[in-house]
Structures are given as structure tokens and as C-alpha cells.
Amino acid sequence: MRTFDASHPLPWDITLALLVTVASVNASMGLRPVGAPFLLVACGAVVFRRRAPLPALLVAVVALGVGVVVCGLIGEAPPWAYLAVWILLFHVGLRGTRVLVPAAFLAGAAALVAFVGAAEFGEMALDARWTAMPPVAAMSAAALLAGSQMRGAREDAKRHREEATREAVAAERSRIAREMHDLIGHDLSVIASLSAGGQAAARSAPDDAERAFVAIGEVSRASVGQLRHVLRLLRTTEDDFVHPLTPQPGLAQLGALIESVRRAGFRIDDERHGDLAALPPGHQLAVFRLVQEALTNTMRHSGAGSAASVRIAIDAEEVVVSIADRSAVPEIDRPGVSSDGHGIIGMRERVDTLGGTLEAGPTVVGWRVRATIPREGRDR
Known part of the structure; x- marks a missing residue:
């Protein structure tokens, strides 16, 4: 009526x-x-x-x-x-x-x-x-x-x-900003580190410089492809969308992520315990993004040649992720990972969504990020 x-x-x-x-x-x-x-x-x-x-x-x-x-x-x-x-x-x-x-x-x-x-x-x-x-x-x-x-x-x-519309728009903007930060921020940090190393080796070790610049090209092309994919998804309406979304990264891609950081001149200790493949996709994505963001901050705020450790332990009840670097850089010199930084906010949101807790702060020798996520955590 x-x-x-x-x-x-x-x-x-x-x-x-x-x-x-x-x-x-x-x-x-x-x-x-x-x-x-x-x-x-x-x-x-x-x-x-x-x-x-x-x-x-x-x-x-x-x-x-x-x-x-x-x-x-x-x-x-x-x-x-x-x-x-x-x-x-x-x-x-x-x-x-x-x-x-x-x-x-x-x-x-x-x-x-x-x-x-x-x-x-x-x-x-x-x-x-x-x-x-x-x-x-x-x-x-x-x-x-x-x-x-x-x-x-x-x-x-x-x-x-x-x-409700304003809140939805704000939430969507926050989600897009977080995804762009995760996708592009890491690659840009790798490129910056490789560029610095290539410039230093240009005269004394031309072969090393060439390998660095080749790696820069590979990372740049991958980053451009990811950026185009995100922009294409943002322009696509629900009626026009035909192809499914590209799967989000999981722990199977963690080795490639750590290797890209090593190629940028950083020493990374990788230690994993438990059946990582048994984790749900949401848990795997959260762990991957935590490691990616923490290593990105290490590259931004530590010089080439610095060391970091990545430790992932999985048992029947929880997942513990710990990323620590040994750069001995004071807290005041690391604004990007302070409590006001977008990286920490994004990591905390991901962990909180799964019902976990996040700790991030300086240590005696560097900086540490530690997250504890319950195995039965659900998307809240």
C-alpha cells in the first residue's frame, strides 16, 4: 500500500x-x-x-x-x-x-x-x-x-x-587502507633496502649490485600487479563482478616473504612449530600479515645487515607468533611502530578480530611483536 x-x-x-x-x-x-x-x-x-x-x-x-x-x-x-x-x-x-x-x-x-x-x-x-x-x-x-x-x-x-552508512563507509575506508598498507608497504620497504644495498655495492661489487637491481625489478613488478588488482576490485561493482577474488596469502607463502627480506640484506631466523597447514584461512592470513608488518618495520627502522627472528608455535589451544629484531634502535626512533602507527593498529585489529591479544614494544636489544591467538577464535 x-x-x-x-x-x-x-x-x-x-x-x-x-x-x-x-x-x-x-x-x-x-x-x-x-x-x-x-x-x-x-x-x-x-x-x-x-x-x-x-x-x-x-x-x-x-x-x-x-x-x-x-x-x-x-x-x-x-x-x-x-x-x-x-x-x-x-x-x-x-x-x-x-x-x-x-x-x-x-x-x-x-x-x-x-x-x-x-x-x-x-x-x-x-x-x-x-x-x-x-x-x-x-x-x-x-x-x-x-x-x-x-x-x-x-x-x-x-x-x-x-x-550506519557513514560507519560502513568509514569501516570500508579503513579496510582498504589496511589492505593497501599490507600489500604495498612491505614491497616498498624491500625496494628501498635493495636500492640502498645496490648503491653501496655498485663500485666495489658490481655483481651484487646487479642482483640487487634485478630483485628491485621483480619486487616492483609484483607490487604493481598487486596494486592494479586492488584498484580493479575497487572499481568493480557487484553486478559487473564475475571472477572470484584472488585467494589471500597464507602460511604457505611465508617462506617467500622471509626470503624477500633476506634478499634485501637482513638476517632472518625462521622457526616454526606445529601443523601450520591445519590453521583456518583467517588465522593463516592474520599470522602472515603480522610477520609481514613486523619485518617491514624492521627494514624501515634498522640498517641493512640487521637481524630478526620469526617464531611461530602452534598447539591444540593457541597460536603464538613472535617477531623480534636485534637492531638496538631506541623507541623514539621508530614512530612507524608506535601505538599511533597504522601498522600497529592494523595488526591489533586483525588479532582482536580472532579473539587474541597483541603486545608490541621495545626490548633491551630492539623491538618485539608478540601475538597470541586462540585456535577456536572466530571472526567477531
């Missing part, structure tokens, strides 16, 4: 006005020669309930009031068109707050019309007048308040939808 009302406003308004007219005629015990025009004008104003509710309400109340006075002067029963007034009062309350005061005034005028038209002119008949006035006043107030409350509920729902 609401969909039809929104897509066919004018036919529905005319239909509603006709139904209100029929109901009002039945309540008035038929059309009277004098009161009929006023009844039809009041009911016809319902057609404009959506476009101009306050002017339509004014027309309906004035038509009803004039009809009551004219019918009372000639001794004819006044028309009953309060249903049209109540419908228009509801729509006035539904459309805005600035019209509530004049609408309340018109509601009081409708109640006054009921008081005047409850008995013939010249007769006091206070009992009949006071009996007819409260129901009309109560229904008028209820219609106005109902429209106002529905308007408030719609505004609240709209505001909640907008807030």
Missing part, C-alpha cells in the same frame, strides 16, 4: 478523498441541499493533503464552519466532515514542525464548530454542545500528535540509516 501511495500519489489522493466523502455523507445522514457544497469542499481538500496540508486544512475547517452556520440559520442539519479535518491534521503533523501551532489553532476551531453545530441556533442546549465538543477535540489532537510522532520516527530512522 505504501509503495502504491508513493508511486501513484494523485490517484491515491483522489480515491481517499472519495472514500472520505462517502463516509461523511453517511455520517451526515445523506446530502442536504444547503450543506452539500460545504461537505464536498471539506472532503475535496483531502486531495491536497500531500502537496499543501496546512492550506487544505484551513479550507476544510472554514468550509465546515461556514456550513454549520448557514445550515443553523435555516434550520437544516449541519454537514459532518470531521473525518477530512482529522486526516488533514495528521498530514500537517507529518510534514513539519513549523505548522504545528497554526494546525493546533485550526484543531481548536474544529472543536468550536462541533460545539456550535451540536444544537440549533437560538437554543442553549449546553449538555448537547458540551457532549459533542470533547470527542472532536480529542480526535483532532490525537491526529495531529500521531502525525508529528510518525514524522519524528521517520527522521530518527533516516538519521540511523545515515549514521
Whole structure:
């Protein structure tokens, strides 16, 4: 019904006005020669309930009031068109707050019309007048308040939808930034380290320099391919998407990751215990990204030739990942891995998602990242 009302406003308004007219005629015990025009004008104003509710309400109340006075002067029963007034009062309350005061005034005028038209002119008949006035006043107030409350509920729902949309956009931006950081940050750090090593070896060891520059080309091409893939996914809509996403990295790619760091001139001790392949994909991705981010920070903030250790231990209950370097670099010189850095935030989010804990901070000889993730951790 609401969909039809929104897509066919004018036919529905005319239909509603006709139904209100029929109901009002039945309540008035038929059309009277004098009161009929006023009844039809009041009911016809319902057609404009959506476009101009306050002017339509004014027309309906004035038509009803004039009809009551004219019918009372000639001794004819006044028309009953309060249903049209109540419908228009509801729509006035539904459309805005600035019209509530004049609408309340018109509601009081409708109640006054009921008081005047409850008995013939010249007769006091206070009992009949006071009996007819409260129901009309109560229904008028209820219609106005109902429209106002529905308007408030719609505004609240709209505001909640907008807030949910903003939160979803912020979460998606954060996710994209984290993925871009993970994909590109490591490769750029490898390239920077290889470039520094190649420049140092250009004169004394040309073969080593050539190998460094070849490695730079390989890493650069791989990074460009990853970047294009991410950009292609960002441009792809759900309707246009056909091919499945490329699988996220897991622990099977961990050896290649560590080897790329070694090629950049760093000594990496790799120690793994337990069945790594038995971990769920979400756990494997989190562990891979932790090691990738920690080694990337080591390359950024430690000189070539520095050493680091990667230790992964898996048992029946939890996964413990520890990455420590031995660069002896003070904490103040490592802003990229401070509590405010995006890398630490991304690592903490990944571990927290799986119900684990993350510790990151300086040690006596360098920096350490340690994460404990339960085997039964679920995506929260």
C-alpha cells in the first residue's frame, strides 16, 4: 500500500478523498441541499493533503464552519466532515514542525464548530454542545500528535540509516587502507633496502649490485600487479563482478616473504612449530600479515645487515607468533611502530578480530611483536 501511495500519489489522493466523502455523507445522514457544497469542499481538500496540508486544512475547517452556520440559520442539519479535518491534521503533523501551532489553532476551531453545530441556533442546549465538543477535540489532537510522532520516527530512522552508512563507509575506508598498507608497504620497504644495498655495492661489487637491481625489478613488478588488482576490485561493482577474488596469502607463502627480506640484506631466523597447514584461512592470513608488518618495520627502522627472528608455535589451544629484531634502535626512533602507527593498529585489529591479544614494544636489544591467538577464535 505504501509503495502504491508513493508511486501513484494523485490517484491515491483522489480515491481517499472519495472514500472520505462517502463516509461523511453517511455520517451526515445523506446530502442536504444547503450543506452539500460545504461537505464536498471539506472532503475535496483531502486531495491536497500531500502537496499543501496546512492550506487544505484551513479550507476544510472554514468550509465546515461556514456550513454549520448557514445550515443553523435555516434550520437544516449541519454537514459532518470531521473525518477530512482529522486526516488533514495528521498530514500537517507529518510534514513539519513549523505548522504545528497554526494546525493546533485550526484543531481548536474544529472543536468550536462541533460545539456550535451540536444544537440549533437560538437554543442553549449546553449538555448537547458540551457532549459533542470533547470527542472532536480529542480526535483532532490525537491526529495531529500521531502525525508529528510518525514524522519524528521517520527522521530518527533516516538519521540511523545515515549514521550506519557513514560507519560502513568509514569501516570500508579503513579496510582498504589496511589492505593497501599490507600489500604495498612491505614491497616498498624491500625496494628501498635493495636500492640502498645496490648503491653501496655498485663500485666495489658490481655483481651484487646487479642482483640487487634485478630483485628491485621483480619486487616492483609484483607490487604493481598487486596494486592494479586492488584498484580493479575497487572499481568493480557487484553486478559487473564475475571472477572470484584472488585467494589471500597464507602460511604457505611465508617462506617467500622471509626470503624477500633476506634478499634485501637482513638476517632472518625462521622457526616454526606445529601443523601450520591445519590453521583456518583467517588465522593463516592474520599470522602472515603480522610477520609481514613486523619485518617491514624492521627494514624501515634498522640498517641493512640487521637481524630478526620469526617464531611461530602452534598447539591444540593457541597460536603464538613472535617477531623480534636485534637492531638496538631506541623507541623514539621508530614512530612507524608506535601505538599511533597504522601498522600497529592494523595488526591489533586483525588479532582482536580472532579473539587474541597483541603486545608490541621495545626490548633491551630492539623491538618485539608478540601475538597470541586462540585456535577456536572466530571472526567477531
